[in-house]
Amino acid sequence: MADAALQLKARSAFDGLLVPGGPKDAGIVVTERKDLQIATVIARSSGFAEAIKTAYGIALPSGPKRIVVHEITLLGTGPRAWFALRAGERPLASDLEQSLGEHAAVADQSDGYGVLRVSGAKVRALLAKGVPIDLHPRAFAADDVAVTVCSHIGIMLWRSDADSSFDIAMFRSLCGSFWSWLSESAEEFGLRVEAE
């Protein structure tokens, strides 16, 4: 049994689902964001805002907004609650715990979520099939975040850097269901999967 443990290998959330390839002129391009450290942050005391300011020199916006500080992306997901992501291997949850101390409850979620980057000329037409909110730039700005559902699957949705590009996070156990929705819905636009 001890030998079996030695053979355990980390698998990304969409491992075996996403197969790189697809037409060059595809309307939808999908990439899995594999290299992320993820944590949830919940404010526990009125000293939270001050602790954030001391550690990162910013005031967190309240509401469903995205802010990037020290390479950490913070998404407002609810009253007093944030979803934090950072690319790379460096553990994020322990860093946040250290800088926020007793003022926040931090939980490592790096293995708990799958994150996809969905882009392409037809990305809004695709998401309109599953997401019940308006994603036109007039209604959903560059730093806006939405916690909502897509085809009955709970998701977090925000714009990545480019205009027609979104990042979508969901519970890891729902990645298979989400992929079956996305791959079928994207068929009419053409779908290309790219490696990160």
Next chain:
Amino acid sequence: MRIPCPFCGVRDLTEFTYLGDASLAQRPDPASPDAAARFHEYVHLRDNPAGLHDELWYHGGGCRSWLTVTRNTRTHVIEGAKLTRTSKSWTATS
């Protein structure tokens, strides 16, 4: 029907779960002398207003907050919605 969540903005009904009368968020004091009568009322007796009604909705498909929604039971017009819990910690970032 769409509900204006104070955190997320206007969202579709399917993201929410209905619980009922918002006045029930305050449970009677079990130590009070008339606790039995008040709990009887709390558990079993409901008003059935025709018109404005404060009710609890859970935004499980969004920010996972309990909301107090004021709805007109005659027309289903939503007059407004606010976060049900308002402790000091809610304003931690303001």
